[in-house]
């Protein structure tokens with residue numbers, strides 16, 4: 001049976017119970033050609049589309065002229081050795097061998113993948129949507145069999161956690177806050193904040209985000225957490241935590257608190273400023289485009305850009321990056337992300353934090369990672385490689401993922417975190433120790 005899929009490609013109904021949406025198929029083809037989510041050197045189909053002239057919001061340094069910026073290649077870092085890795089099991093980040101333009105011909109696959117980020121709609125031959133909605137439900141239910149809800153499988157999660165130290169890693173956008181059109185308005189609810197605060201009294205808890213660390217902190221406002229901004233390239237944790245865990249790195253102060261930093265791409269900072277300014281300059285003619293400076297990454301937003309302009313916007317980004325082989329390009333939810341081409345990602349950040357917290361090669365720990373985006377797949381992959389790990393994708397549509405479990409949306413994430421807290425405080429292990437204590441006293 002063929003279903004027509006609006007906004008994405010048509011696709012065959014799922015064969016052999018393989019519940020993947022059009023998005024999955026497209027992502028899969030995109031990924032196989034891109035390799036590890038990198039956007040390869042992309043051949044462009046030039047299109048003569050009228051471009052609206054309207055300045056985009058900017059958060060980049062603007063003092064330098066474009067021509068002076070374009071001649072900064074001498075200062076481009078070509079490699080980084082990382083600086084502060086102090087754990088014996090931690091390899092220093094190295095420059096990725098293949099820059100983003102090692103291969104050709106992938107822009108269109110990437111754009112298709114991004115188009116497919118919108119949940120597909122289904123139409124019958126008569127154009128009715130209702131049947132389509134049923135099909136979406138069928139597809140989702142079928143996908144759930146392979147990535148069961150972490151809520152309905154809570155007992156399974158609890159079993160994994162038995163006699164283990166849980167460490168929780170949370171992505172921010174789409175996980176703790178809903179996806180919204182304006183990135184500055186991705187506010188976390190007070191209920192979610194209270195839940196995460198309580199969670200952190202039970203387990204070491206870290207936020208791992210593509211955003212600048214300072215921005216995530218502004219949203220979350222919980223100093224007791226560990227923070228990894230810029231996709232893990234900017235890690236900060238409390239120097240002393242109530243649970244007695246310690247992060248390895250350089251000590252410093254932030255907002256009066258003693259903290260520890262780890263920034264494996266620190267020498268890229270001037271370059272990221274430069275590229276951010278160039279990207280801003282170049283994309284401001286495209287209505288709705290927005291460039292966000294995420295410190296060690298720069299994000300180009302497509303969400304508010306008309307779809308017919310995506311190709312032009314992407315090609316602008318691509319052309320700029322041709323001059324910067326030490327940078328690479330990845331993509332997320334309606335965004336392109338420019339970042340240092342070093343072997344460092346959210347997975348490495350999780351590994352670093354686990355090691356710093358004293359769990360290198362430990363079987364006494366259960367890392368729980370919850371995220372919604374492509375970049376979270378690096379962390380899921382890491383967890384899959386560990387003896388124990390609990391990886392959870394947040395998605396309300398079927399998606400290709402390495403995660404074991406799923407949750408639909410931030411509300412379900414909140415419910416899951418509450419259950420973890422409850423389990424810790426009142427679960428069987430706690431009850432047993434309570435009974436044992438009573439028995440002992442009697």
Ligand SMILES: O=P(O)(O)OC[C@H]1O[C@H](O[C@H]2O[C@H](CO)[C@@H](O)[C@H](O)[C@H]2O)[C@H](O)[C@@H](O)[C@@H]1O
Pocket residue numbers: 171172173174178179180181182183184186208209210211292294299301303332333334335337373375
């Ligand atoms: O790793 P994350 O914490 O998930 O950050 C990834 C990107 O998240 C933000 O963009 C996404 O959320 C926006 C607000 O809901 C939305 O408008 C955008 O389309 C999403 O891609 C953030 O603005 C980016 O800088 C992060 O890289």
